[in-house]
Amino acid sequence: MKILSRLPFFGSLSPQALVGINRQFVEIGYAPGAAIYYSGDPASRLFVVADGKVKLLQHAMNGRDVLLDILIPGEFFGSLSLIPTATYADTAQAHTSVCALSITTGEFRTILDQFPGVTLQVLDVMSARLIAANQKVLQLSALTVEQRIAFTLLNLAEKLGVQREGVLLIDTPLSRDELASMTGSTTETASRVMSQFQSDGLVDSGRQWVAILEKSKLEAISLKD
């Protein structure tokens, strides 16, 4: 399992250090839709996506839930905290078939103590995520659903896009429902907006997939006003 060596934050380590670290990780597979952990569970482990896509969700008491992010191989999730009473702040669920590596927070903390460079890399990732989360707060506070969906599609294309048959395909299953829960909206509204985008020729889309045809026009919508 030398997937670890390809992780951005372990890249700087020596091969022998990696072997030692590798031994501490456990590999687990998850079927599509399977829960990896639930928000509120005692937080004891840190995970790394080795293969597949992982959804991070947050649940409101009224039943609605929010899709915070879709993680791709190389990204980490779970708990960094050593506090014994800590719980996971979000729910992690396999979006596709997933292979994940995991380690206890205690062991991971030991690695961070041994390799300060790794800690700095992790810190950089966390900074970027915080900025992205604040960006999302801004969008929810100030933009229309149409603009938020345009933004979200562009972000997804940035992260998950592949060029296929001449168009920019978002390479993960993506339902109207998921799009809605990424944008603080509802299935019906997401469907209406997508129908509009489709008839305007901005996107092409079907059951659980979306491709972007006119990136620049989507950008214009996301910025307008």
Add this chain to the structure above:
Amino acid sequence: MKILSRLPFFGSLSPQALVGINRQFVEIGYAPGAAIYYSGDPASRLFVVADGKVKLLQHAMNGRDVLLDILIPGEFFGSLSLIPTATYADTAQAHTSVCALSITTGEFRTILDQFPGVTLQVLDVMSARLIAANQKVLQLSALTVEQRIAFTLLNLAEKLGVQREGVLLIDTPLSRDELASMTGSTTETASRVMSQFQSDGLVDSGRQWVAILEKSKLEAISLKD
């Protein structure tokens, strides 16, 4: 300027290390309302609040802006990134009279390299902030304005609350407008909600101040449904 020694993440350092670090910080004062930096400016420095309160804001292109957080002494803000093209992701503004200490990102990075324990502390703060930001995303996606305002008042009381004349006073200037921009709402709606809370005896409030009278009832509102 031994305010540094009271900072959570420098607490573990030896006195002589602190003296060296202290020399690298520069002290600046800001009048209420003065900008410390603007979102989009080249990001070159990290700041620490020494005295007063600092607002972190984000601006949308359509003129609305969002109040992300009010920082109190001991909290840091600005840039951690070494990337030379990086820009500040948010705007920092003095909310009251402020005394801030600052250091270049390069110098701060050197400190982190020298004292790995400090890096871990910074990482813990960033984790907590990311969780809080995701919490806010959830609230904006799933809760009503009334619920979001109740939540926000409780959070502010947690952070800034002081017991005064028998009530829990939020110890910072706080206008309807600011409350609105913390909750993704408008001045008028925030005013209506506050009027309702006031006539129900949950809060007491006047020009730029709010006190909480019935914490448990506010909690009930924030969780209802």
Add this chain to the structure above:
DNA sequence: CGAATAATTGACTGAGATCAACCCCCGTGG
């Protein structure tokens, strides 16, 4: 005291949620 800034209140409007019906795939098993 008067100007400026904050807050309130009312009337109107509209974006988007909700409720409901229906279609269209796509996989499964008879």
Add this chain to the structure above:
DNA sequence: CCACGGGGGTTGATCTCAGTCAATTATTCG
């Protein structure tokens, strides 16, 4: 091979929360 069942998607009608526009009333400060 086809029927059928269920999940995803679409579309329409209606409703409502909160935004907008506008006028008025505090409150603070010079």
